Amino acid sequence: MNVIATAVSGAPIPRDLELPLPLGEFEVKVLLVVLFLAHIFFVNLMIGGSVFSVFLEILGLKWARFDSLSRKIAETITVNKSLAVVLGVGPLLCINLVYTLHFYSANSLTGYAWFSIVPLVTIAFLLTYLHKYTWDRWGGSRKRLHIIVGGAASFLFLSIPFVFLANINLMLFPEKWHEVRGLFSSLGVGNVFPRYFHFLTASIALTGLFLAGWFGRKGYPVEDKLPEFNRPELRRLFYRIAYYATIAQLVFGPLVLVTLPYSGISLELFLLVGAGLLIALMVLFLLSREIKASDVRIGKRYAFVCLLFGAVVLIMGTGRHVYRESSLAEHKKLVEDETMRFHSIETAARMRLAAGLDLGDAIGGPLTGEKVFKNCAACHAVDRVLAAPSLKEVYSVYKDNPAGIIEWAKKPGRKRPEFAPMPSFSQLGDEKLALVADYILEIGSGESANAGNVTDSVSTDTPDMTQ
Amino acid sequence: MDFPLFFLDYFGNRLLIAVVASLHVFINHPFAVGAYPLVVLLEWWGWRKGSAEWDNLAYKITRVLFIITTSVGALTGVGIWLTTALIAPFGIGSLIRVFFWGWFFEWLVFISEVILILIYYMTWKKLASGLHKKIHIGIGVTLSAFSWITMVVITAILGFMMGSGKWPETQSFLSAVFNPIYLPQLAFRTTFAMILAGLCIWFMLFFFTRKAAELRRKSVRFVAIWMLAWIPLWIAALAWYWSVVPDAMLANINVALLTQKFMHWHETLGIIMAAAAGVIVLTVLIGCVTPRFLPRVALLIPFVICVWLFGHFERVREFVRKPYVIADYMYSNGVRVSELPIFQRDGILPYATYVDNHSVTSTNAADAGRDVFMIACSRCHTTVGVNSVIDKFQDLYGDGQWDEGAMSAFISSMHNTRTYMPPFPGNEKEANALIEYMKKLRSDREPIFGGQTAWSPKPSSKDNAD
Numbered sequence: 039m040n041v042i043a044t045a046v047s048g049a050p051i052p053r054d055l056e057l058p059l060p061l062g063e064f065e066v067k068v069l070l071v072v073l074f075l076a077h078i079f080f081v082n083l084m085i086g087g088s089v090f091s092v093f094l095e096i097l098g099l100k101w102a103r104f105d106s107l108s109r110k111i112a113e114t115i116t117v118n119k120s121l122a123v124v125l126g127v128g129p130l131l132c133i134n135l136v137y138t139l140h141f142y143s144a145n146s147l148t149g150y151a152w153f154s155i156v157p158l159v160t161i162a163f164l165l166t167y168l169h170k171y172t173w174d175r176w177g178g179s180r181k182r183l184h185i186i187v188g189g190a191a192s193f194l195f196l197s198i199p200f201v202f203l204a205n206i207n208l209m210l211f212p213e214k215w216h217e218v219r220g221l222f223s224s225l226g227v228g229n230v231f232p233r234y235f236h237f238l239t240a241s242i243a244l245t246g247l248f249l250a251g252w253f254g255r256k257g258y259p260v261e262d263k264l265p266e267f268n269r270p271e272l273r274r275l276f277y278r279i280a281y282y283a284t285i286a287q288l289v290f291g292p293l294v295l296v297t298l299p300y301s302g303i304s305l306e307l308f309l310l311v312g313a314g315l316l317i318a319l320m321v322l323f324l325l326s327r328e329i330k331a332s333d334v335r336i337g338k339r340y341a342f343v344c345l346l347f348g349a350v351v352l353i354m355g356t357g358r359h360v361y362r363e364s365s366l367a368e369h370k371k372l373v374e375d376e377t378m379r380f381h382s383i384e385t386a387a388r389m390r391l392a393a394g395l396d397l398g399d400a401i402g403g404p405l406t407g408e409k410v411f412k413n414c415a416a417c418h419a420v421d422r423v424l425a426a427p428s429l430k431e432v433y434s435v436y437k438d439n440p441a442g443i444i445e446w447a448k449k450p451g452r453k454r455p456e457f458a459p460m461p462s463f464s465q466l467g468d469e470k471l472a473l474v475a476d477y478i479l480e481i482g483s484g485e486s487a488n489a490g491n492v493t494d495s496v497s498t499d500t501p502d503m504t505q
Numbered sequence: 506m507d508f509p510l511f512f513l514d515y516f517g518n519r520l521l522i523a524v525v526a527s528l529h530v531f532i533n534h535p536f537a538v539g540a541y542p543l544v545v546l547l548e549w550w551g552w553r554k555g556s557a558e559w560d561n562l563a564y565k566i567t568r569v570l571f572i573i574t575t576s577v578g579a580l581t582g583v584g585i586w587l588t589t590a591l592i593a594p595f596g597i598g599s600l601i602r603v604f605f606w607g608w609f610f611e612w613l614v615f616i617s618e619v620i621l622i623l624i625y626y627m628t629w630k631k632l633a634s635g636l637h638k639k640i641h642i643g644i645g646v647t648l649s650a651f652s653w654i655t656m657v658v659i660t661a662i663l664g665f666m667m668g669s670g671k672w673p674e675t676q677s678f679l680s681a682v683f684n685p686i687y688l689p690q691l692a693f694r695t696t697f698a699m700i701l702a703g704l705c706i707w708f709m710l711f712f713f714t715r716k717a718a719e720l721r722r723k724s725v726r727f728v729a730i731w732m733l734a735w736i737p738l739w740i741a742a743l744a745w746y747w748s749v750v751p752d753a754m755l756a757n758i759n760v761a762l763l764t765q766k767f768m769h770w771h772e773t774l775g776i777i778m779a780a781a782a783g784v785i786v787l788t789v790l791i792g793c794v795t796p797r798f799l800p801r802v803a804l805l806i807p808f809v810i811c812v813w814l815f816g817h818f819e820r821v822r823e824f825v826r827k828p829y830v831i832a833d834y835m836y837s838n839g840v841r842v843s844e845l846p847i848f849q850r851d852g853i854l855p856y857a858t859y860v861d862n863h864s865v866t867s868t869n870a871a872d873a874g875r876d877v878f879m880i881a882c883s884r885c886h887t888t889v890g891v892n893s894v895i896d897k898f899q900d901l902y903g904d905g906q907w908d909e910g911a912m913s914a915f916i917s918s919m920h921n922t923r924t925y926m927p928p929f930p931g932n933e934k935e936a937n938a939l940i941e942y943m944k945k946l947r948s949d950r951e952p953i954f955g956g957q958t959a960w961s962p963k964p965s966s967k968d969n970a971d
Binding site: 050051052053054055056057058059060061116117120121123124125126127128130131134135138139141142143145146147148149150152153155156159160163164167171215219220380383384387388391412413414415416417419422424425458461463465466 | 508590598606627901910
């Protein structure tokens with residue numbers, strides 16, 4: 039292997055799968071970005087909802103009306119979490135398709151943590167149901183227990199993204215793979231932590247915006263369901279959360295950018311992030327207007343805010359993809375070359391084989407009983423018992439009766455309980471069986487010049503490793 | 506196989522996916538495919554009778570179904586993707602390239618199913634009367650249909666994956682339907698899901714109705730009649746399935762040892778099937794005649810027998826596939842059929858990225874053998890745990906000294922004598938190195954760790970492979 043004096047030096051250069059993609063690479067990548075954003079939208083709402091719900095339930099210990107609000111938020115989580123999971127499969131298929139080598143390698147290197155996603159998410163979901171359906175029964179003296187259950191689910195929801203982030207991050211830096219020993223050591227690669235806080239804050243902002251619309255919409259009977267609140271008040275509360283979380287992103291966003299390893303930074307990335315930032319500032323401006331708006335006017339700009347917010351998410355999602363592409367470009371090229379190189383070796387070897395060259399003694403040349411006997415040598419030796427009677431013994435039974443050997447080999451019975459039963463060799467066909475039967479009788483008689491060779495090759499104690 | 510390999514020693518990669526996939530099937534079949542039509546029927550019955558307590562019972566059962574299917578059910582389903590990524594990245598990666606649109610379609614059906622479950626459960630109290638109730642029951646019927654369609658699609662994909670030799674030529678989904686085992690398999694799964702669902706819901710009735718209540722008697726009888734109605738179809742499907750198993754198995758296993766074992770096993774399967782059917786019929790008849798007679802623990806007996814039966818059923822399905830992960834294209838250890846000759850000529854180590862030793866020398870035999878084990882054997886075998894490679898040799902060569910020549914002969918011909926095994930993908934030196942490692946492993950019984958904890962190649966240690 040050539041020494042690679044670049045950003046990817048030290049990276050393994052494996053071969054890719056040889057099968058072609060079922061659709062264009064560009065199309066898969068578009069599908070990946072779009073489907074991923076649909077998935078992460080519900081993940082954000084699931085995590086944000088869970089955090090809000092626990093936080094408000096604790097506040098509810100002192101001010102009862104927050105307990106009702108917390109409960110109404112908790113009711114949204116079970117729907118959002120189901121959609122988050124089911125929508126995760128599409129982008130998973132796409133990323134496996136187009137980053138097969140990088141993604142699966144990262145999965146493997148964080149293997150225990152990667153697998154633990156399955157039980158951990160299951161437990162988080164069951165705790166979420168327990169939290170939701172015990173709200174009435176676990177009031178009063180068991181309220182604390184109820185909050186702990188909600189908190190435990192929340193804790194799991196907050197922890198699990200680390201595994202995904204670690205994988206999505208680790209796949210970008212093959213030059214670090216040899217240092218990784220599971221999840222915790224992989225957290226040191228790239229910039230997992232800034233990305234985590236960026237993601238978490240996005241969850242808060244998005245959930246704030248979602249709930250401003252959820253409770254603020256005309257069809258929601260605030261008077262019935264949350265009589266201690268009124269609609270403009272709820273709108274304002276969740277607008278504020280979205281507003282402050284988006285301001286916090288002005289810190290976390292640049293932090294993610296400056297901590298990104300240099301290898302994938304490109305001008306396109308800066309242009310995209312710059313455009314995203316401009317629109318994010320417009321979102322902030324609109325949010326501040328909404329918060330200050332009168333009870334009558336608040337909510338009028340909601341659809342517009344969501345549209346711009348969606349644009350920011352789409353642009354940042356694309357930026358993230360652009361970074362991934364340029365970060366992996368060099369390594370992907372090397373992998374492609376290695377794959378091609380192997381492919382040409384493989385093709386050349388196949389052609390030589392087809393032309394009858396390069397065949398070892400075992401397969402090449404005319405068919406002989408000796409060659410066919412290799413199928414038998416795992417259990418039969420000339421004058422020793424391996425896992426079956428010796429050839430000498432076979433000879434004593436089948437002397438002058440090669441047809442008997444053929445018949446037995448095609449449909450063996452079981453005479454000796456001390457040995458494992460013999461498998462049938464009918465698939466070898468009569469021609470080969472006839473050859474091997476003659477060979478067995480020749481060797482078994484002890485009169486052949488070959489006998490010594492067989493004994494040697496079958497009972498070597500120290501195989502020659504240097505051949 | 507050019508991935509850092511995740512390896513779970515002792516327990517085994519194979520068992521890991523078996524646990525996740527079986528759990529998924531044991532949730533999916535009774536609690537989704539079978540239970541939704543039954544619960545919709547319960548709802549419809551209650552509505553026809555104008556019985557609020559009957560409706561409420563159906564609602565309580567739906568809550569359990571909703572919680573289980575959207576947590577354990579959904580996560581074990583996604584878990585199959587996450588687990589196969591670890592145990593066979595080359596296999597699942599290639600399969601996704603071949604069956605992308607099939608899985609994409611299945612995913613869309615799956616999304617619809619989950620959305621319908623959410624709607625069905627959450628609108629139960631809102632859509633409570635008159636036309637609303639009719640709509641609600643309509644949603645339930647649609648949900649039941651989608652739930653079944655996911656099974657139809659995924660069974661087709663599984664059948665297609667295993668259909669030997671079809672894919673390279675036809676590349677058509679129709680081959681799935683012509684897979685000898687597909688239709689009987691689907692019939693068996695469907696009817697079995699209905700019966701198991703009856704059993705599970707019957708069990709729930711003990712918790713949601715009082716023993717003395719009239720509702721208990723009526724609902725148990727209702728569920729028992731549901732099961733009774735499916736029993737003839739189920740038995741017909743069992744018989745159909747049992748009759749095609751030999752075709753499917755024997756087409757893939759041409760070795761008489763296995764044939765003998767199989768014949769014995771096929772008889773056992775027949776006995777288990779007859780026993781399961783007998784116990785179910787008896788249970789159902791008791792349920793119809795004296796609904797209050799059986800206690801809840803008694804239901805565990807038919808349930809356990811069914812689980813056992815189903816285990817056998819899934820084993821057949823898996824066995825038909827071997828030694829391939831994709832029929833005639835890739836072996837279960839990730840070696841492609843077309844690259845086998847160069848590995849047998851040059852060895853596999855020179856072409857492997859994630860190993861410490863790229864060739865066998867006079868000093869590294871056991872270590873190189875361990876690398877060979879990792880690449881060639883570790884997808885199915887552990888060192889000394891479940892399906893241990895040492896135990897396999899022990900069975901053959903016993904407690905004394907193992908003959909290296911015989912072991913070498915075994916390695917080079919095992920695919921002829923045990924046709925579920927792929928051919929050894931290495932040269933003679935590597936086979937001998939593997940034997941050295943087996944000898945070492947036999948004495949020190951030291952487990953090994955996969956890429957998730959221990960992969961540490963020296964950077965640029967890969968030799969030029971020419």
